[in-house]
Amino acid sequence: QKEVEQDPGPLSVPEGAIVSLNCTYSNSAFQYFMWYRQYSRKGPELLMYTYSSGNKEDGRFTAQVDKSSKYISLFIRDSQPSDSATYLCAMKGSSASKIIFGSGTRLSIRP
Amino acid sequence: NAGVTQTPKFQVLKTGQSMTLQCAQDMNHEYMSWYRQDPGMGLRLIHYSVGAGITDQGEVPNGYNVSRSTTEDFPLRLLSAAPSQTSVYFCASSSGGFGEDYEQYFGPGTRLTVT
Numbered sequence: 001q002k003e004v005e006q007d008p009g010p011l012s013v014p015e016g017a018i019v020s021l022n023c024t025y026s027n028s029a030f031q032y033f034m035w036y037r038q039y040s041r042k043g044p045e046l047l048m049y050t051y052s053s054g055n056k057e058d059g060r061f062t063a064q065v066d067k068s069s070k071y072i073s074l075f076i077r078d079s080q081p082s083d084s085a086t087y088l089c090a091m092k093g094s095s096a097s098k099i100i101f102g103s104g105t106r107l108s109i110r111p
Numbered sequence: 112n113a114g115v116t117q118t119p120k121f122q123v124l125k126t127g128q129s130m131t132l133q134c135a136q137d138m139n140h141e142y143m144s145w146y147r148q149d150p151g152m153g154l155r156l157i158h159y160s161v162g163a164g165i166t167d168q169g170e171v172p173n174g175y176n177v178s179r180s181t182t183e184d185f186p187l188r189l190l191s192a193a194p195s196q197t198s199v200y201f202c203a204s205s206s207g208g209f210g211e212d213y214e215q216y217f218g219p220g221t222r223l224t225v226t
Contacts, residue, residue: 008151032209043115043201043217044154049209088153097142097161098169101153 003027006089006102014110019076023089023102026070030091030100033065035074038086038104047074047087079109113137117202117218124192124225132187132221134202138214142205143185144169145177147198148220154201160185161207192225199223 006023013019021035032051036044050056053067062075072091076083089102118133136143144159146169156169160179174196176188185204189196199222205215 004153006153041220043203043219045217046215049213051209090154097159097167098156099144101146101155103151103153 001026002103003100004089004091004102007105008103010106010108012108012110013079015079015081017079017109019079019083019107019109021074021076021087021089021105021107023072023091024070025072025091027091027093027100028067028070029093031094032092033063033072034090034099035061035063036088036090036101037083038088040085044088081109081111083107084109115202115204115216115218117200117221119221120219121222122224124189124223126192126194126225128192130189130192132189132200132202132223134185134187134218135183136185136202136204136216137183138204138206138216139182140204140214141182141207143179144203144205145175145185145187146201146203147171147196148201149198157187157200189223194225197223197225 004025034049035047038044053065056063060077064073086104086106088104090099092099115136141162145157146154155171158177160166199220202218
């Protein structure tokens with residue numbers, strides 16, 4: 001079993017919809033939770049990160065962590081065609097240097 | 112400020128050849144790392160460095176060597192290329208601890224094919 005599981009999609013939604021992207025994990029030592037966006041044939045870009053449980057909001061993006069369920073989510077409000085990309089979750093422990101990535105979810109926003 | 116640069120962008124190698132993938136950053140970041148990305152596998156850590164002269168292995172280090180003689184540069188060496196090393200390679204640098212000022216950047220990637 002992988003330490004971090006992510007549905008590969010593809011996920012296709014109409015413009016303006018709320019998008020929910022999710023990851024589950026098995027290692028209870030993970031304390032930092034990250035979301036990356038990767039456009040086709042480009043390097044990943046760090047969108048946001050959270051520490052431990054709770055929510056974090058940045059513009060149209062909200063990251064949520066539920067450590068009791070070992071489940072993290074990224075919500076995108078008012079989705080735009082420019083949000084079409086692969087979204088990767090990632091996580092690491094508080095003392096660990098290694099970041100473990102999910103396999104990514106491909107998202108397409110239809111105009 | 113160029114961020115993270117990688118060269119070459121594309122490379123084709125024959126089995127058994129060796130080569131070095133270059134990575135450089137101009138942000139004075141202490142932490143640098145190399146990942147490979149394969150379809151359906153996400154990013155897997157090959158090697159990382161927490162500062163000049165300090166390197167350590169990641170998840171998939173076999174067949175790769177690294178060194179970090181300066182803060183700016185972190186080259187990745189393929190010792191004897193194998194078809195299983197066909198992948199897209201990304202270098203990343205970050206500012207260290209996950210504080211208020213944390214930043215992390217990836218390079219544009221090197222697409223390597225081993226025949």
